Amino acid sequence: MSYAYPNAPFRPARRNSTSGPSNILVQMQNALPPWAQQWIAELRAQPRAGRRRSPSELKAMGRSTIRRVVKIANALILFWVWTLWWGERTVFQESLEGCGWGEWEKWPSHATPHHVAFVADPQLVDPHTYPGRPWPLSTLTVKFTDQYLRRSFSSMQRNLGPDSVLFLGDLFDGGREWATGTTSSPDERYKKYKDSFWKKEYSRFGRIFSDQFKEGDALSRDPLGRRMIASLPGNHDLGFGSGIKVPVRDRFQTFFGRGNRVDVLGNHTFVSVDTVSLSAMDQPDPQTGSTGTGSGDGKSPNEAIWKEAEEFLNQMNVHRAKAETHELKSLRGQAEGYQFHHAAVEVKEPSLGQLPQSETVGLPTILLTHVPLYRKAATPCGPYREHYPPSSSDEELQEDEQNSLKISGGYQYQNVLTQTISNDLVSKVGPNLVHVYSGDDHDYCEIAHREFSGSPREITVKSLSWAMGVRRPGFVLTSLWNPIDPTTGKSLEAISPTLQNHLCLLPDQLSIFIHYAMILVLTLVVLLARAVLVTIYPSQSNNADAGPILPLTKVQRHVPTSSISSSTIFAPHGLASRGTNTNSRSFEYYPEKGHEGSPTKGTFSGQGHGQRSGNENGKGVLGAVWGAFFGEVWFVAKVVLGWYIFLIWRW
Structure with a gap:
C-alpha cells in the first residue's frame, strides 16, 4: 500500500540522536550539579530579549538567586575560608605585632642599633624524635613541624629583618645518631641511617632557614651586611661530654663552621663555646672510667673531645684581639688582611714573618653556650617561664623549685654545666662579660649570676619548634648600641647597658589544630541536621537542589503512562510533587530516564501499596539522610581542602 503526500515540503533525514549537538549539550547539562541544572532551566524559561519582565517575575528571580547563593553549605565554606586564613596566616602576623623594634627598644633618637635574633633548639623532627610513631602520622608530623619553623x-x-641571626644549638634532633664514614649509632634502631641521611637533613635545614634568611635583606641597616651563624653545636647535634664521637663533630663543623669562634656584631664581642665537648673534661672516660683533666701518663681522658674547646679558651685574648682589630679596620674602610714588611732577612732572624700584634679593644662581651651555666638549685627563672610560672609575685624571691631550671642529667644530656666548667668558662672569656645566651631547656629562663663579677644576666631562649614540649614557641630579639671610635675602639657615649632584650612568642599550633577540630565537629553537626530536615520536612527547605523527600523503593514492573496523574509535576532531579488521590491512597512516581529520556520504569513512594514494611521504611529514611549528609560534606570538603592545600603549599 502506498500513500501520496502532495505538496509536502522536503525534509532532510534526521541525524543520529546519539551524536547530535543538542543531545551532547543535554548530556553535558545532566552532568552538571543539580543547582547548575536548575539555574540553566530557569534561564531557558526566562522571557526573550525585548520583553520587559514584570515586577513579580523579577522578584521571583531574585528569591531564586538568593536561595541558590545563601545556602548553609556556602556559608560553611566561607566560614572555613576565613578560619583557615586566620590559622595559617593571620596568627603569625599578629604574634609579631608587638615585636617590632620600635615597640620596645629605648635608645636616643640618633641611635643606629644592631639588631640580633637568637634562635634555639629547632631540632628538626626525624626518626629519632618519635621512633614508635607509624606512617602516615610520622610523615605528617615532619611536614607540619617543618612548615611551622619555616x-x-x-x-x-x-x-x-634582624641584622644577625644566631642559632644556639640543637639544629637537628638525631644528628648525633646518623652514621659517618667510620662510626655508627650505638642504638640498633638507627644503624641503618647512613651519612647520606645526615646530608639530606642538612639540605632540609637550608630549605627551612637559609632560603628564608634573604627575605630580611631590605630591612637591614648594617653597612657591613647581614649574618646568620649556626655553628654552635648542641647535644642532639653531637652528643654530650664523653658520649661525643669526634667524626660526628668533624662532620658538623665541616658544614656549619667551628663551634668555638669569636664574632664582633654591633660593637659587641660574641664568644661561642662548644660546651657540650668541653664538658668531657670532668666526665669519666667511657673506656678507662677515670675522671679529671689529667692522668699519670700525662694524657687526659677524653682529651680528643675537649682539647679543642680548652685550647680556644686558653688563647681567648688572641682570638678576641684578632676579631676586634679586624672589625675596627672594617669600620675605618681599610683593606682586609694584614700588611707585611718586605725585606731580605737571615734564616735565623725571628718575628718578621709573624702577624702584627693586636690588642684587645675591650668591647662588651657576650657568651653563647648551648647548655646553660651552673646555678644554685631552685634558682627562679622568672615570670616568662611557660610550664611553671613563679609561685609568688615577689620579684626578690630567692628560691622557687617549680619555676627553676632543674639540676640534673642523663644519657647524652645535662641540664646545666658543672660548677667547675662554668667557672673556667666565665673566667677565661674575659672581664667584660655582660650577658650570656643559652638554649637546651626549650623553655624561657632569665637569671642574674651574682656569683660572677658584674653579675652578668643569662637568658635561656625558648625553642622555635612547637614539637619540643612548649605550647608557645619563641625567640629572643636583642638590640645592641655601642658607638665607638673606629681608631681606638673606645665608647663615644656612656651607655649602660649597651643591649636590650625582648621575648617574642609564636602561635600555639596545637590550639590552632584544636580550633580546626571544633569547627569540623560544628560543620558535621550542622550538615547532619540539615540533611535530616531536608529529608523529613522537604517543604521547609529553601534549597533548589534538594533530593527526594522520602526514601524510595523501586518497583520492578512497567507502569502505564496513563496511570500517572496529569497533575504530577516533575522536579529537576526527577522529584515529583504530590499527585492526585487514587482510591483514597496517595503515591508519588519518580520516572527514570531510558533512551531519549523516555520513562521506562518508575519508583513509587506512598502508603497502602504493601510493598515495604516499617523496617524497610526506616532503613530507607536513614539511607536518604546519610546520602544527603555525605553529599553536602563532600561539597564543602572539596572546596575547603583545596583552599587549605593552597595555603600550606604557598607558604
Whole structure:
C-alpha cells in the first residue's frame, strides 16, 4: 500500500540522536550539579530579549538567586575560608605585632642599633624524635613541624629583618645518631641511617632557614651586611661530654663552621663555646672510667673531645684581639688582611714573618653556650617561664623549685654545666662579660649570676619548634648600641647597658589544630541536621537542589503512562510533587530516564501499596539522610581542602 503526500515540503533525514549537538549539550547539562541544572532551566524559561519582565517575575528571580547563593553549605565554606586564613596566616602576623623594634627598644633618637635574633633548639623532627610513631602520622608530623619553623622564620625575616641571626644549638634532633664514614649509632634502631641521611637533613635545614634568611635583606641597616651563624653545636647535634664521637663533630663543623669562634656584631664581642665537648673534661672516660683533666701518663681522658674547646679558651685574648682589630679596620674602610714588611732577612732572624700584634679593644662581651651555666638549685627563672610560672609575685624571691631550671642529667644530656666548667668558662672569656645566651631547656629562663663579677644576666631562649614540649614557641630579639671610635675602639657615649632584650612568642599550633577540630565537629553537626530536615520536612527547605523527600523503593514492573496523574509535576532531579488521590491512597512516581529520556520504569513512594514494611521504611529514611549528609560534606570538603592545600603549599 502506498500513500501520496502532495505538496509536502522536503525534509532532510534526521541525524543520529546519539551524536547530535543538542543531545551532547543535554548530556553535558545532566552532568552538571543539580543547582547548575536548575539555574540553566530557569534561564531557558526566562522571557526573550525585548520583553520587559514584570515586577513579580523579577522578584521571583531574585528569591531564586538568593536561595541558590545563601545556602548553609556556602556559608560553611566561607566560614572555613576565613578560619583557615586566620590559622595559617593571620596568627603569625599578629604574634609579631608587638615585636617590632620600635615597640620596645629605648635608645636616643640618633641611635643606629644592631639588631640580633637568637634562635634555639629547632631540632628538626626525624626518626629519632618519635621512633614508635607509624606512617602516615610520622610523615605528617615532619611536614607540619617543618612548615611551622619555616613560617616562623620567614615571618621573622619579612617583618623584623634582624641584622644577625644566631642559632644556639640543637639544629637537628638525631644528628648525633646518623652514621659517618667510620662510626655508627650505638642504638640498633638507627644503624641503618647512613651519612647520606645526615646530608639530606642538612639540605632540609637550608630549605627551612637559609632560603628564608634573604627575605630580611631590605630591612637591614648594617653597612657591613647581614649574618646568620649556626655553628654552635648542641647535644642532639653531637652528643654530650664523653658520649661525643669526634667524626660526628668533624662532620658538623665541616658544614656549619667551628663551634668555638669569636664574632664582633654591633660593637659587641660574641664568644661561642662548644660546651657540650668541653664538658668531657670532668666526665669519666667511657673506656678507662677515670675522671679529671689529667692522668699519670700525662694524657687526659677524653682529651680528643675537649682539647679543642680548652685550647680556644686558653688563647681567648688572641682570638678576641684578632676579631676586634679586624672589625675596627672594617669600620675605618681599610683593606682586609694584614700588611707585611718586605725585606731580605737571615734564616735565623725571628718575628718578621709573624702577624702584627693586636690588642684587645675591650668591647662588651657576650657568651653563647648551648647548655646553660651552673646555678644554685631552685634558682627562679622568672615570670616568662611557660610550664611553671613563679609561685609568688615577689620579684626578690630567692628560691622557687617549680619555676627553676632543674639540676640534673642523663644519657647524652645535662641540664646545666658543672660548677667547675662554668667557672673556667666565665673566667677565661674575659672581664667584660655582660650577658650570656643559652638554649637546651626549650623553655624561657632569665637569671642574674651574682656569683660572677658584674653579675652578668643569662637568658635561656625558648625553642622555635612547637614539637619540643612548649605550647608557645619563641625567640629572643636583642638590640645592641655601642658607638665607638673606629681608631681606638673606645665608647663615644656612656651607655649602660649597651643591649636590650625582648621575648617574642609564636602561635600555639596545637590550639590552632584544636580550633580546626571544633569547627569540623560544628560543620558535621550542622550538615547532619540539615540533611535530616531536608529529608523529613522537604517543604521547609529553601534549597533548589534538594533530593527526594522520602526514601524510595523501586518497583520492578512497567507502569502505564496513563496511570500517572496529569497533575504530577516533575522536579529537576526527577522529584515529583504530590499527585492526585487514587482510591483514597496517595503515591508519588519518580520516572527514570531510558533512551531519549523516555520513562521506562518508575519508583513509587506512598502508603497502602504493601510493598515495604516499617523496617524497610526506616532503613530507607536513614539511607536518604546519610546520602544527603555525605553529599553536602563532600561539597564543602572539596572546596575547603583545596583552599587549605593552597595555603600550606604557598607558604
